[in-house]
Amino acid sequence: MNDYSPVYRRCGCTDPTTGRRRYGDTCPRLADDPDHGSWYFSIRIGGQRVRRGGFRTAQATEQARQELVGQTPEPAPDAGLTVGAWLDTWVASLPKRVRPSTATAYTAHVVNVLRPALGHHRLGALIRAHVQAVFDELASHRNRYHVKITAATVQRVRATLRRALNAAAAHGYLTDNPARMLELPSPRRTRPVTWSQPRVAAWLRDGTRPKIAVWTPQQLAEFLTKVADDLYALWWLAGLRGLRRGELVGLRWIDVDLADATLTVTQTLVELPGVVAESEPKTAAGNRTITLDPATVEILADHRRRQQRVYDEHATIAGEAGFVFAWPNGRPIRPGWLTHRFTFLVTDHGLPPVRLHDLRHGTAMNALHGSASLHTVQHLLGHSSHAFTADVYGTVPDALARAEARSTAATILAAMRQTRPVDVLQHRAEVRRARLRQAPLAGVTVKPRAELRKRSA
Incomplete structure (x- = not known):
């Protein structure tokens, strides 16, 4: 207990x-x-x-x-x-x-x-x-x-x-709060990193892993391919739209508009001792409408058809207020069970380890590395503060970072090519003359160039 x-x-x-x-x-x-x-x-x-x-x-x-x-x-x-x-x-x-x-x-x-x-x-x-x-x-x-x-x-x-x-x-029991002004360690936010090939190799070799790591698009695609017969639509939403686990299991069909290609987060499920309860989103910003792409709309439509066939087999009546992801009897899925199921699938398929919550981080990073702005990512994830989103995910997108690295290197290389014909050759000649003056060959007298010209004339 x-x-x-x-x-x-x-x-x-x-x-x-x-x-x-x-x-x-x-x-x-x-x-x-x-x-x-x-x-x-x-x-x-x-x-x-x-x-x-x-x-x-x-x-x-x-x-x-x-x-x-x-x-x-x-x-x-x-x-x-x-x-x-x-x-x-x-x-x-x-x-x-x-x-x-x-x-x-x-x-x-x-x-x-x-x-x-x-x-x-x-x-x-x-x-x-x-x-x-x-x-x-x-x-x-x-x-x-x-x-x-x-x-x-x-x-x-x-x-x-x-x-x-x-x-x-x-209540008048204290005149001052002794929990104020304490000297405590300051939390340090850890930014997520991707499971690059060197990190995957280190993990396979000795188990080394980052504190927070997210899958690359290729790794996420591999996971989704391997769980096609599992809660595919749920894992798809988690990986591409970044819903929290309580928001995923608390989503109802009444909050999904496939015709308009949107879904609205209006509630979340929280797991209390002995019971799963409905609650409001974590923050006011968590109550949000998320735009869906055509592929996601089709996946959700197919999931609804499959769910209705299962409900018909079990004589389950759910209606529009039923949960999008539920058991055959219509009961909601526990958030804790969802976490355990995800961990099992990741381990079973031999993928680099990530937490279920890390799929939200992956959603944000993939969006930023595309064309999304920080404001768009803030709304997508339901963050109440733009500063929080910028602090966690405010990195330069890969495409821009690579372009900047190439531009800087090209500038330096161009400057080197411009100076090489004159300055570099002159520098090499001065180095050779300095070496001869400091350590001439044994038995050889180095004479000034002017005297050599007179004798040749």
Whole structure:
């Protein structure tokens, strides 16, 4: 069970290899059978862990959890209130005011980092030195793969604590936020690079790979050719139009206009503990209309015909509000499953490794290396800031860079050709004369040229 999960599902199945140990929340049937097992929730109230279970659905479990939270009075502003108790109270109120995925991330930060490290302090006695020590330790921490936590992750955890302590200050528990003015490592943005032949050779030789790498057009074409019998239309959209994974699985036919050759991103699917929920796009700019080329229109039209035949076989009624990419019963595809499926296909076909999100990077770079402007790429990807798009993808297109390199080299070579007939030959003669003056041959006297002329006359 993930500690940060508000609700979770588990069963009483036992491991057949031992005959005694229970699977709990790791039973393989839980992923395939939605009716297998029971739902539980766990919450910390007043420093005590409270667990309830036996519910049949995630919705009923969440409702019971919310009811219990609503019955719990807000802690009084007294000297005994700890940071841990306040964080529990703050987390319990999050689902009502923030996006579900954001609430899940905040809860994970609280449970996995902030409460264990700071929970024992009295809230009113928390000072900046306490917080700085925790984040110094976090910045040097290595995960189970022996990889240091990134500076961006440290900043996100700090943002969670800062927001929680801002709420405490608003309730009168603090006069200042000790999470302000911390000295933290600055995130460094890594720009994507292409899987060039030397990089592919190094990866095949010893596993060396860039932090963020994208496929070349030829490599993307190879992938699309090999997955023609898989979710072809979905992988095509991801590779050529750069939709996020939640936008791909949340796309509905009502948002696709094949006659007008456009699709509109109006929602995204987010994966919460035990449930897949519809949500608004990540940013306001994420709500956008994307233009489709004729090939994409034909691929989507063919996909719709195939999907309708599958629906007819399974007696599925979806309609215009149905998902563009769904299971035969019309249920949406989980974003997490999509990531695992993509990773499997890349590995199975022996292609240079990229993440599903890297297809967005590839879309941007291929567009910029064509004729697209940064503004066009910003709209295509749904970025809220032009500066962000320029910072990540603001490189000179290959065609322009190669033209500049050829032009510079041609200029220098032309200058060298102009100086060679006079200056270069004269320089060589001066070098020979200097060498003769410094080290004449043994037994040979070098006489001035004027004397040689007189004797010849």
